[in-house]
Amino acid sequence: MAQSGKSSAKKSKPSYVYSIIGITLVLLLLGVLGLFMINAKNLSDYFKESIELQVILRDNVKEQQAVLLKDSLAVKPYVKRIEYVTKEMAAEKFKAENPKENFAVLGFNPLYASIDIRLYAKYVHPDSLKVIENDIANRSVVRELFYQRTLVSEVLDKAKQIGLVMLVISALMAVVVLFLIDNTIRLAMFSNRFLIKTMQMVGATRWFIAKPFDVRSIINGAISAVIAIIGLIVLMYFAESTLPGLRGMRDYFMTSLLFIGLIVIGISISLLSTHRSVMKYLKLKLDDLY
Numbered sequence: 055m056a057q058s059g060k061s062s063a064k065k066s067k068p069s070y071v072y073s074i075i076g077i078t079l080v081l082l083l084l085g086v087l088g089l090f091m092i093n094a095k096n097l098s099d100y101f102k103e104s105i106e107l108q109v110i111l112r113d114n115v116k117e118q119q120a121v122l123l124k125d126s127l128a129v130k131p132y133v134k135r136i137e138y139v140t141k142e143m144a145a146e147k148f149k150a151e152n153p154k155e156n157f158a159v160l161g162f163n164p165l166y167a168s169i170d171i172r173l174y175a176k177y178v179h180p181d182s183l184k185v186i187e188n189d190i191a192n193r194s195v196v197r198e199l200f201y202q203r204t205l206v207s208e209v210l211d212k213a214k215q216i217g218l219v220m221l222v223i224s225a226l227m228a229v230v231v232l233f234l235i236d237n238t239i240r241l242a243m244f245s246n247r248f249l250i251k252t253m254q255m256v257g258a259t260r261w262f263i264a265k266p267f268d269v270r271s272i273i274n275g276a277i278s279a280v281i282a283i284i285g286l287i288v289l290m291y292f293a294e295s296t297l298p299g300l301r302g303m304r305d306y307f308m309t310s311l312l313f314i315g316l317i318v319i320g321i322s323i324s325l326l327s328t329h330r331s332v333m334k335y336l337k338l339k340l341d342d343l344y
Contacts, residue, residue: 076238077278085286088312096303098213099175109169110197132177236327243331275324279317
């Protein structure tokens, strides 16, 4: 009797190992998709916030007036970064970008002083930009407000396309993840079907039988999630060492939420699938187990 108990324990251990490995791989895949989604949003925000609004000042505006305008705009909620560019600074920048051009033949600097503004990503939208443009362009010291409208449209269109694609992929992945984890656990529980039925035949209640399997499933789900998270961290550091620019785009808050989500998903699906499998075998007749 003791030997049979030991042999059943030995048989059940590999099934738990396979279950943990299977759940870990699926959660790792889900986590990679989650990181792609987070970074896709950050990348979209990065491109939006790289769009520059140039507030071109009138030629007779004094520096003090320009600084006052800059300070008044700096406190606006839509401004992420702001810089006052004098006529001289604009000329130097132009010469650096166009070394063959020379203003000396003109005898004067034809460029205007400006205030260059970078907006927060959520304000880079046609409606918001129109409100911002009306707010700035009506000021007496402002000659005009310039930004690349076609670039804004292109960035927004690309962001929508990326968001739609990621949404479809996420929906498909959610279904695949549920199926794979559930199938993995069902296969693992298949090796314990006779143990479950034996406990029932000797008079154990359903909840008494299910409890150790449920507890074990919670532990397995947590272990799988932790291993998957460690794998994701390794992948993140490898990716950032290969592409250093990714480090600046890391979103610690969203990444933390992703890790917590993986733990919750791993435990929840593991528990539900295990409990359902136990209940299934309890309802079957002994002959149906073969």
